[in-house]
Amino acid sequence: MKNFFKLLNFELNRVMKLLISLMVFTLIVQLIGVFVSKNNYLTQVEMLQQNDGSSVSQVLQSVGYFSFDRVVNSLFFIGPIMICVAAIMFYIFLIWYRDWFGKNTFVYRLLMLPTARINLFFAKLTTILLATFSLVGFQLVAIQIEMLVMKWTVPSEYVMEVTLRQLIEIHPVLSLIAPNQFSLFMSLYGVGVLTVIILFTAILLERSYRMKGVLFGGTFVIAANLLVILPVILNETVFHSFLYNGELLLIVLGLGVIVLASSVWLSKRLLDEKIRV
Amino acid sequence: MIEVKDIVKRFGRKTVLDQVSFTAEKGQITCLIGINGMGKTTIMNAIMKLTPLQAGEILIDGEKVTKDTFEKIVFIPDATIMLPHFTIEMAMEFMNDFYKNWNQRRADDMLAFFKLNRKDKIASLSKGNTAKVNLLLGLAVDADYILMDEPFSGIDIFSREQIAEVFTSYLIEDRGVLITTHEIGDIEHLIDKVVLLNDGKIQKEFMTEDVRELEGKSVIDVLREVFVQ
Numbered sequence: 001m002k003n004f005f006k007l008l009n010f011e012l013n014r015v016m017k018l019l020i021s022l023m024v025f026t027l028i029v030q031l032i033g034v035f036v037s038k039n040n041y042l043t044q045v046e047m048l049q050q051n052d053g054s055s056v057s058q059v060l061q062s063v064g065y066f067s068f069d070r071v072v073n074s075l076f077f078i079g080p081i082m083i084c085v086a087a088i089m090f091y092i093f094l095i096w097y098r099d100w101f102g103k104n105t106f107v108y109r110l111l112m113l114p115t116a117r118i119n120l121f122f123a124k125l126t127t128i129l130l131a132t133f134s135l136v137g138f139q140l141v142a143i144q145i146e147m148l149v150m151k152w153t154v155p156s157e158y159v160m161e162v163t164l165r166q167l168i169e170i171h172p173v174l175s176l177i178a179p180n181q182f183s184l185f186m187s188l189y190g191v192g193v194l195t196v197i198i199l200f201t202a203i204l205l206e207r208s209y210r211m212k213g214v215l216f217g218g219t220f221v222i223a224a225n226l227l228v229i230l231p232v233i234l235n236e237t238v239f240h241s242f243l244y245n246g247e248l249l250l251i252v253l254g255l256g257v258i259v260l261a262s263s264v265w266l267s268k269r270l271l272d273e274k275i276r277v
Numbered sequence: 278m279i280e281v282k283d284i285v286k287r288f289g290r291k292t293v294l295d296q297v298s299f300t301a302e303k304g305q306i307t308c309l310i311g312i313n314g315m316g317k318t319t320i321m322n323a324i325m326k327l328t329p330l331q332a333g334e335i336l337i338d339g340e341k342v343t344k345d346t347f348e349k350i351v352f353i354p355d356a357t358i359m360l361p362h363f364t365i366e367m368a369m370e371f372m373n374d375f376y377k378n379w380n381q382r383r384a385d386d387m388l389a390f391f392k393l394n395r396k397d398k399i400a401s402l403s404k405g406n407t408a409k410v411n412l413l414l415g416l417a418v419d420a421d422y423i424l425m426d427e428p429f430s431g432i433d434i435f436s437r438e439q440i441a442e443v444f445t446s447y448l449i450e451d452r453g454v455l456i457t458t459h460e461i462g463d464i465e466h467l468i469d470k471v472v473l474l475n476d477g478k479i480q481k482e483f484m485t486e487d488v489r490e491l492e493g494k495s496v497i498d499v500l501r502e503v504f505v506q
Contacts, residue, residue: 003375006374006375010371102360102361103361103400104356104357104358104359104360104361104399105354105356105357105358106358106359106360108327108352108354108356108358109358109359111325111326111327112325112327112347112351112352113344113347113375114344114345114346114347114348114375114376114377115344115375116344117344208329272326273326273329274329275327275329276327276328276329277322277327277328
């Protein structure tokens, strides 16, 4: 266990620069988004006031209030989130492959450490999870900062305040990365963890069997996904919705746990017996 | 004792190691010799479970290799296996973190002997100094067995002399060393046992002292007989 935490600490240090860069990038671009949205809105307000001599209430009737959902729907807001998601997806592969293909073959050192090799797997997995949660947590803090900036820069009579909870409810991307309901949060992140574990196993299959391993890895990913969603497909096609949603969920959950356990077991065997430097 | 028993290794259809068996004892320097591509490094990798075998087994002191074995056997490959942005100091801290048998006093001795600066980044080191750091990180673990893959490969004459000096020092004493090298001249007088590998098979296994005393031949003479004729 002690070695797991040492490896985790080591992996977290390796990802730290990337994480901080992504956070700074997200905040800067989203703040630019706040200013661009605000400027567009205030330009419209000014035009109405100067050209038509409209009052505040007439302006509000014409262009509406300025609320944070105007910012949230812009590319300046969604873009950095998408880049962070892509970076994490990329890092799922990089976290393994850089130990083989970096300037120095660090995987020698990692595999020769006097610790169970599965600790490498769990340390890398936990790093991906912690990196994801850090980015999500930072996004929620960043939204609060951006809302404050909005309030400081837009005259209060034009501002309509929305809470973070409301924003998450109305925005599809935010509701996906930080769901309001605990059960939904657990389901989404459960699927996320399972996906990362399946991908890790596929990577280890490739690292163990090389060219053949690409085929094995691909087959494993498809088979694992099919197995988990098979009850849903069968219930819709063969059994014509015979099962209740609760029952279906339980079966999918059970299969998910089986796939997860099998994937970890296979990864352990690959790391112990089949891996190649 | 390191026991390599009937190991078979194939890459695709090519058999690199075919029923290879030999032993390397504690307190002796065993040299594994063969021309390039004969599977010397593969044997080292197999001992450290860094490549799977098709058949055979490897035992260290009569036991199969497990995670705990890595406290008593270390492998010093000919490539740098520490992160390039690490300084020598960070690399030593990393080793100290994970190895119960890490001996910092011994590491400091070697740092002074090799005249290395602990603040230097590994990426900035010359090939000779990189080999010395590799050696330092391996030998500072109080392990019973040391595997070294081509420790003299591509490095300058002065670094080679320094590294060869290590073989006569307390750093190697009482340990079992399995070494592969092309630069046999540098350590010929220090080798206790030679294992000759040719075409994936053990061609000859002999004690250097026996060959010297009984046949009046040097290691290089025997190599010439096996590989040239």
